[in-house]
Amino acid sequence: MSEHIVEITEANAQALLIEESFKRPVLIDFWADWCGPCKSLMPILEKLCNEFNGAFLLAKVNADEQQMIAGQFGVRSLPTVMLMKDGQPVDGFAGAQAEPQVRELLEKYLPKPWDLQFNQAKALIEEQNFKEALPLLQQAHKDSSAQANISIALADAQIELKRLSDAEDILKSVKMVDQDAEYQNVLAKLELAQAAGKIPEIEALEAELKAKPEDKETSYQLAVQYSQHNYYAESLALLYKILQSDLNFKDGEAKKIYTDVLAILGKGDPLAVEYQRKMYTLLY
Template structure:
């Protein structure tokens, strides 16, 4: 089943589709079964439209079946592509075209892939889907990732997913002109975490481990405490120091705790990814 932004143009929906260009650009592809080149372009055009996720509508017009509509446009060559914005044709291409030429034409009139991706990521942050937003932010170009508003949004999502070290590094890189009230709110959130992350109980366990570095029960308990306050990299590093030497340390409890933390962090977490690779290299 085709998505709603890919349609077959006919007499019944012709006017409605063109009126739709008042809000969303419409790209009409004039084709016919007798024109092999025009048929061959359809899969690529559909794939390109999917990439834009509804930023424009692809309208496929079979000129053999819809001769009256094709005649209104005076199409002389197949394939022909025409882009409509606000009900009017604004650009077009005639004859077989490489996908790059079509993409370049669209780029003059539509948001870039970075803009679309950033918009989707920002929408996800509004829905508290921060892990998914971070995945999208990571796909942006380096130039786009350097924008202050993007850095602030990523820092917020990092805080919300308890990736505090990465959030702090991101906040440290915010340009001066973006250090507004929102920035200060994120810094305050990070400061509150730091205060909570150094509780008297953690300090007591750290002192006990310093006095007895080989006491594995203290190692396990301190690692869990670190994890509970979002100090996951410290937790994994502490556990790895012992698991890497003996997978069965503390009757396998350290390895289980290590794996539980990795699982809790999820597949997209870069810290978890680092320690997963180290574990796999040890196992295999």
């Protein structure tokens, strides 16, 4: 039997039915040996429990042997299934149900994959580890179809990592109705970061490049400055443009800095993945 499937007795009922439900949902299955529908339902519940891999606890109560527990929960027929959350029954059904109906009930209360990613990211952010939090937030943002609270957290992490243009794009995508106090805080943080400006060397090179947009030497010098001050997206964009026209620019130095920036970002970073693919198209 899986560690996420338990038999309930009076000795463990309080701990497993009530206290455990504050940590994760507990699905209680009241059954009996003589009950035919119980025997058809139980494999469905066990299959889903194994599939969800610990997202909920399946608690099996033999109603004949544990009559006091069945009575306390007001069980009148078998099978009866109840879903416990935070110490209270929140949903359930009586009688056998097909797998799609049971799955639908569970999915209303179980955390979504992006919730788990978001929680992992928040734990990393508490440790000021924005670099490792970023890919988790980006994946959660994608999987949740840009859920507002995830979008705001993603923008905040991007600001910390000096990806100001990315943060601005994300914040612009948040709907007006979702622009709460946290959104306003992150927006103010972005505006302060933008107002602080870049260092003089970068500003001077940006002005020079604006006047001579096709000057590879200026582009290269600006890309170097960007990379040294953690403006990785901007650096890679300039370097890629240079490498498109001259793969061996400055005796390979442009390509070396390009690969160095990819290494700093790490293999799982979506920005790194994007520019690794672009480099691949240039090489092959």
